[in-house]
Each structure stands twice: as C-alpha cells, then as structure tokens.
Amino acid sequence: MHNQPKFIPQRGTDFFADGRSARPQVEHTVARGQLREDQYFYTGLVDGKEQDALPFPATIQVLERGQERFNVYCTPCHSRVGNGDGMIVQRGYKPAGNFHDAKRLAQPLSHYFYVMSNGYGAMPDYSAQLPPADRWAVAAYIRALQLSQNGKQGDVAAGGKVENLSDIAEQEGLPASYAGPWELPGTAVSAKPTGATVESVPEENQNPPASKNRPPIHPEATAPATAAPTTGGTSTKPASH
Numbered sequence: 001m002h003n004q005p006k007f008i009p010q011r012g013t014d015f016f017a018d019g020r021s022a023r024p025q026v027e028h029t030v031a032r033g034q035l036r037e038d039q040y041f042y043t044g045l046v047d048g049k050e051q052d053a054l055p056f057p058a059t060i061q062v063l064e065r066g067q068e069r070f071n072v073y074c075t076p077c078h079s080r081v082g083n084g085d086g087m088i089v090q091r092g093y094k095p096a097g098n099f100h101d102a103k104r105l106a107q108p109l110s111h112y113f114y115v116m117s118n119g120y121g122a123m124p125d126y127s128a129q130l131p132p133a134d135r136w137a138v139a140a141y142i143r144a145l146q147l148s149q150n151g152k153q154g155d156v157a158a159g160g161k162v163e164n165l166s167d168i169a170e171q172e173g174l175p176a177s178y179a180g181p182w183e184l185p186g187t188a189v190s191a192k193p194t195g196a197t198v199e200s201v202p203e204e205n206q207n208p209p210a211s212k213n214r215p216p217i218h219p220e221a222t223a224p225a226t227a228a229p230t231t232g233g234t235s236t237k238p239a240s241h
C-alpha cells in the first residue's frame with residue numbers, strides 16, 4: 001500500500017520525457033465538457049446579438065436556484081427587489097440601476113447573462129463565481145422579479161387576486177414604499193469625493209482596476225469606473241467572493 005504507482009500533484013516523474021507528472025491537454029483534442037458547442041448557452045449571443053430566450057426550460061428549480069444565487073451575489077448592490085439600492089450602493093458605490101425601469105424592462109433576457117459574464121461599467125463580472133447555468137438561472141429570476149412588480153389581474157387564475165405590493169410590505173412590517181424606488185439615506189456617502197477626478201484615483205482603487213487584461217466591457221456601458229475610496233485606507237473595491 002505504501003508504494004503505489006501514482007503521481008503526486010506538483011511532483012515530477014521520469015516516466016514522461018519532459019519530467020512533468022501533470023500532463024498538458026493533448027493537442028487537437030477536446031476534453032469532456034469542453035466542447036462548448038452551444039454558442040448561445042456559453043456566450044448569450046447569436047451572431048453577436050443578445051436574445052430574449054432562456055437556452056433551457058424555466059422550471060421552478062431553475063428559478064429557485066436563480067433566486068438563491070441572486071440573493072448571494074447581486075443583492076449587495078442591486079438589492080433584494082432589484083431596484084439598485086443595495087447596501088454597497090448606500091455606502092457609496094456607483095448606483096447599480098433599477099431593473100424595473102423602462103430601459104431595463106426592455107432588455108432581452110441574455111443581456112443579463114452577458115453582463116454577468118463580462119461585467120458592465122463599474123460592475124465586475126461574475127463568471128468566476130457563477131458557472132453559465134447559474135448565470136442563466138439568475139437572469140431568469142431577474143425576469144421573475146420584474147414580472148412580480150408588473151403583475152396584472154389577467155396573469156392570475158380566475159378567482160385569484162393580485163395584491164398590492166405596498167399592502168404586502170405593510171403586512172410584513174416593512175415601509176409601504178419598500179418595493180418602490182428608494183431614496184438614498186442622508187447618511188449615504190457620495191461615490192466620488194467632491195473634486196476628485198478619475199485620474200486622481202490610484203489605479204488599484206479604481207473599480208474594476210484598470211488592468212490591461214480586463215475582459216471587454218459591454219458596448220453600452222460608457223460610464224468610466226470612478227468609484228473611489230471614501231475614507232482613508234478603506235477600499236470600495238467589491239470583494240471578490
């Protein structure tokens with residue numbers, strides 16, 4: 001048992017001519033799970049364009065997974081209701097945009113997948129935290145969130161009643177305005193100290209760092225990444241989970 005013919009990670013071997021026990025992928029081969037044949041599933045684009053479709057059926061399991069992942073990774077900035085006033089924004093991060101405004105309601109579904117995969121302006125990408133199937137699940141959940149605030153009587157089965165969100169908020173002991181657009185509290189600090197320019201923010205404190213290898217930013221996102229540290233030494237850089 002002690003002397004097994006096995007390779008120990010990171011240790012060399014004299015079995016292969018180059019002395020490496022960890023083998024590089026054999027040229028011109030495709031490993032299982034690497035084919036990435038389904039272009040839309042992996043990129044969210046067809047012929048370079050975002051589409052309004054989920055690449056697999058939107059089951060309740062998909063939506064529940066999306067809700068759980070959204071609550072973990074997106075709510076710090078976008079908030080649980082998706083209005084863009086998450087805690088990090090309240091503490092000074094660039095406002096994250098309201099998923100319920102006309103512009104975002106009109107976005108095709110894969111826009112959300114694309115933004116999670118590639119980042120968007122001040123928002124970092126979440127491709128390392130969320131594998132493609134999870135990114136789609138989150139996108140589907142965002143659609144559910146959007147629908148949840150635009151429910152019509154005709155959407156529910158006969159006899160059902162669409163309840164007013166503000167009434168539900170009150171029943172739950174939340175302010176009636178909970179699901180509406182929030183005002184930033186007076187204690188919220190500004191994302192950019194008065195007088196600060198992008199140039200005056202050290203590169204490593206910019207969001208995301210202005211690295212040359214940064215993934216492509218969404219063509220629509222033109223705003224510069226300007227969120228600056230607001231107190232000495234405290235970086236507003238989003239934690240990489």
Ligand code: HEC
Nearest residue numbers: 073074077094095096097112115120121122123126223238
């Ligand atoms: C660290 C804060 C932060 C987190 C966490 C975050 N976002 Fe964002 N997001 C932003 C900001 C800020 C913007 C606006 C960027 C800009 O305009 O420069 C944004 C923009 C977006 C947009 C673009 C909306 C539009 O205008 O088209 C989408 C979609 C989006 N976020 C989805 C998500 C999803 C999904 C998650 C979770 C996986 C997430 N975000 C997590 C900060 C964040």
